[in-house]
Amino acid sequence: MAQAFQVRRLGQTFFAEVTGFDLARPLDEPTFARIKRVHLEHGVVVFRDQHLTAEQHIGFSARFGPLQVHPMSQFNLEGTPQILLVSNDRHPDGRPVGIADAGRYWHTDMSYLQEPALGSMLYARAVPAEGGDTMFCDMTAACRDLPPAMRQKLMRLRAVHHFASRWAREQEKSGMRPAQTREEQDRNPPVEHPMIRTHPETGEPALYAGGFAVRVAGMAEEESQALLDWVEKWVTQPKFVYRHHWRLHDLVFWDNRRVMHHATVYPEQQRRHMHRTTVRGNAPFLDPQYLARELSSTP
Numbered sequence: 001m002a003q004a005f006q007v008r009r010l011g012q013t014f015f016a017e018v019t020g021f022d023l024a025r026p027l028d029e030p031t032f033a034r035i036k037r038v039h040l041e042h043g044v045v046v047f048r049d050q051h052l053t054a055e056q057h058i059g060f061s062a063r064f065g066p067l068q069v070h071p072m073s074q075f076n077l078e079g080t081p082q083i084l085l086v087s088n089d090r091h092p093d094g095r096p097v098g099i100a101d102a103g104r105y106w107h108t109d110m111s112y113l114q115e116p117a118l119g120s121m122l123y124a125r126a127v128p129a130e131g132g133d134t135m136f137c138d139m140t141a142a143c144r145d146l147p148p149a150m151r152q153k154l155m156r157l158r159a160v161h162h163f164a165s166r167w168a169r170e171q172e173k174s175g176m177r178p179a180q181t182r183e184e185q186d187r188n189p190p191v192e193h194p195m196i197r198t199h200p201e202t203g204e205p206a207l208y209a210g211g212f213a214v215r216v217a218g219m220a221e222e223e224s225q226a227l228l229d230w231v232e233k234w235v236t237q238p239k240f241v242y243r244h245h246w247r248l249h250d251l252v253f254w255d256n257r258r259v260m261h262h263a264t265v266y267p268e269q270q271r272r273h274m275h276r277t278t279v280r281g282n283a284p285f286l287d288p289q290y291l292a293r294e295l296s297s298t299p
């Protein structure tokens with residue numbers, strides 16, 4: 001039977017809460033289509049009060065597309081590599097169970113791949129009493145509000161995204177993660193993506209950069225860094241940001257083609273244990289008609 005559920009917008013331009021919906025129950029096609037529309041409309045959805053096994057979490061995620069396995073395989077759930085553990089738990093021998101300091105910088109998941117993530121679903125199995133919020137920013141609204149001359153500049157540029165560079169920076173910063181082996185570093189060579197991309201389902205343009213973007217292709221180092229910094233400052237203005245305070249059993253599903261996110265710190269002695277699945281998306285592109293239309297208008 002179709003489930004009735006309530007949708008409430010929490011952010012200014014994006015982010016909605018869904019209540020009264022049980023993801024553990026079978027999901028018929030019409031209901032799934034409604035959920036998909038809600039997700040596309042709001043960019044990020046928090047489903048409250050979910051009680052899911054790993055298989056159910058994977059099953060729901062896979063309705064949206066093929067799942068991606070995180071390259072740091074030691075942090076994937078044993079026997080179930082589609083689930084990445086974002087956790088500060090430790091094995092009995094002291095080794096970290098998951099990535100404790102995951103995503104503490106603005107980024108869009110797995111943008112270092114040719115076909116980056118469509119979306120990520122993070123499911124809260126243990127949350128600290130304080131801290132550990134996740135901030136999100138709306139790259140579609142931020143793109144719409146760009147000064148026209150800057151939009152014209154950015155739509156002609158591509159950024160280079162590289163996993164190993166970011167990992168090394170975080171490893172140095174926190175000391176909480178292991179250094180990558182040569183093999184791990186070589187597994188994901190740098191890739192280029194447009195700095196403004198067209199959403200393949202809504203057709204909306206969105207900025208696309210973030211923490212895996214190491215430089216702007218073909219630009220001198222200093223100018224490149226200044227531009228990446230400018231973009232980050234622009235998209236993280238309070239009017240584009242929503243800060244999510246996790247409740248136990250929240251499942252948050254965000255659209256990596258539209259939003260960036262940033263994890264925040266929490267007291268180390270408190271447990272935070274999350275399961276993440278990642279749905280594979282398309283190779284980012286910019287609609288040539290949009291490009292031609294924008295370039296023909298005066299900045």
Ligand SMILES: [Fe+2]
Nearest residue numbers: 103108109261
């Ligand atoms: Fe992330």
